[in-house]
Amino acid sequence: MTPIEISFHGVQHSEAVEARIREKGEWLHRFFDRMTHLRVVVEHPHKHHNKGSEFAIKIDVGIPGKPSLIITREANNGNNQQAVMVAVNEAFDAARRQLLDITDKMSGNVKTLRGGKSP
Template identity: 40%
Template sequence: MIMPVPLQITLKDMPQSEAVESRIREKAEKLNRFHERIISCRVVVESPQRHQHQGKLYSVHIDLSVPGAELVANRAQDEDVYVAIRDAFGAITRQLEDFTRRQRGDVKTHTAPDA
């Protein structure tokens, strides 16, 4: 049985949104496919102040804890909050896949050639 991901969602400088929180929950649950022992997942969605030349940019920061590692995705920004969420979860998923492969020993380590 797959346990639900322990999830903490924070929306900063923007109104509470059930739709945004629901999308985050959906994305977080899919992380179980890549690692079954997720300790915690903290997601912060922030709507910073307006920039001079562009509209609001939503930024999404994800801290994911698994046994032996703390993974972070914090560069996802977009004018569309859902695109920023998608990009952040895409980044954290890639990190989680890489970490899981390294743990299983699927990644070959390169040894220095003998001189």
């Protein structure tokens, strides 16, 4: 399995959040085992860009032959650990959905309108 790199920037480290990230990272790897790297950052977003957001979860997934997949989700409830956990879950769910689309395209299973074939 690809090692999961986890970092906390501008926020206090949380064992519970790190454990959830590792759990979700292993889940994502079972779904898409070709990833070349998995980096997750828990950070305090820049206030002028994200008013009211206390935490941002950023996931960077390396895909062979493609640009990295970057997912960001925010938690807006202050230091509420439950809100951070929800943001972690949402970020990994979004990553899975996008990886599913990428996997379909890589295998030639591209969705088209009205059942027609893609070019």
